Amino acid sequence: MNYKLIAAFTLSLLSLCNIGSAQKLITDIPYVENGHERQVLDIYTLESAVDGRLPVLFWVHGGGWQAGDKSDVALKPKVLTERGFVFVSTNYRLLPDVEMGVLIRDVAKSLGWVHRNIAEYGGDPTRIFVGGHSAGAQLAALICIDDRYLKEEGVTFDVLKGCVPVDGDTYDIPKIIMTAEFRQTLYGGKMFTLGHRQKFGNDPEKHVDFSAVTHVAKNKGIPPFLLLYFSGHPDTRAQAQRLEAVLKEADIPARAYGKQDTNHSRLNNDLGNPDDPATQEFFKFLDALIDRK
Secondary structure, three states: OOHHHHHHHHHHHHHHHOOOOOEEEEEEEEOOOOOOOOOEEEEEEEOOOOOOOEEEEEEEOOOOOOOOOOOOOOOHHHHHHHOOOEEEEEOOOOOOOOOHHHHHHHHHHHHHHHHHHHHHHOEEEEEEEEEEEOHHHHHHHHHHHOOHHHHOOOOOHHHEEEEEEEOOOOOOHHHHHHHHHHHHHHHOOOOOOOOHHHHOOOOHHHHHHOOHHHHOOOOOOOOOEEEEEEOOOHHHHHHHHHHHHHHHHOOOOEEEEEEOOOOHHHHHHOOOOOOOHHHHHHHHHHHHHOOOO
16 A cells, blocks of 8 residues: 555645645744643644634644754644644743743643643544654653643543654653763763753662653553654664653554654654655554554
């Protein structure tokens, strides 16, 4: 089956269907009352969106937990709104201004706001997909697996229909720390002054607690996962396959897909290109789950 032709035809058909339905962007919406300047999100929707009807893709940007912005979305808003989604991209406070636990709770607060308010922008609060790139992949995976964060915001896992972390290397933080430090011992070179050990609290118990793999368990309502990664990078490949295996052991649908001939940034920026194999996997994943209520 020629998935490239199918994806291109589907995009063309959806574009024709949406002629006259211009994309609407609402920026810098606060998700915390009287909050920090970074506690804001953007919503991409269609002018013609009907309240509460469209599935939602909630996106978490990367940047090493120290940088990045909600505007770093490349093709995704245009393509996903054409496919009938409301696309939300969130900011969150950054290291070292706040510690990791506060940062994670910012993402959960943002998703909580989306659940409570997205119907006003055409989105269905009971059909939310979560995704993110790099640091955002770790954050997306964690809030979709460790239910404590969303429970604090009054959100249950039954509204999450799928999770798409893209090229993260910190689903199992103790393992990536061990790998990085072994590599440094073996080959030498300068270690980062703010590496994963420090970013995640410089505390072995926190390293375990901030790892998505720690919290995987049966019968929690964890949504299906599609883990996209650059197959040429040993760390993101190993971490994606590790989380995939742990999820499958708990009978949670999961697929790790590695793309060749790309890199960490291009994998993310190409999502939405109909000729892109990772995009085709992404769309198949969404299409298979979109009608789950």
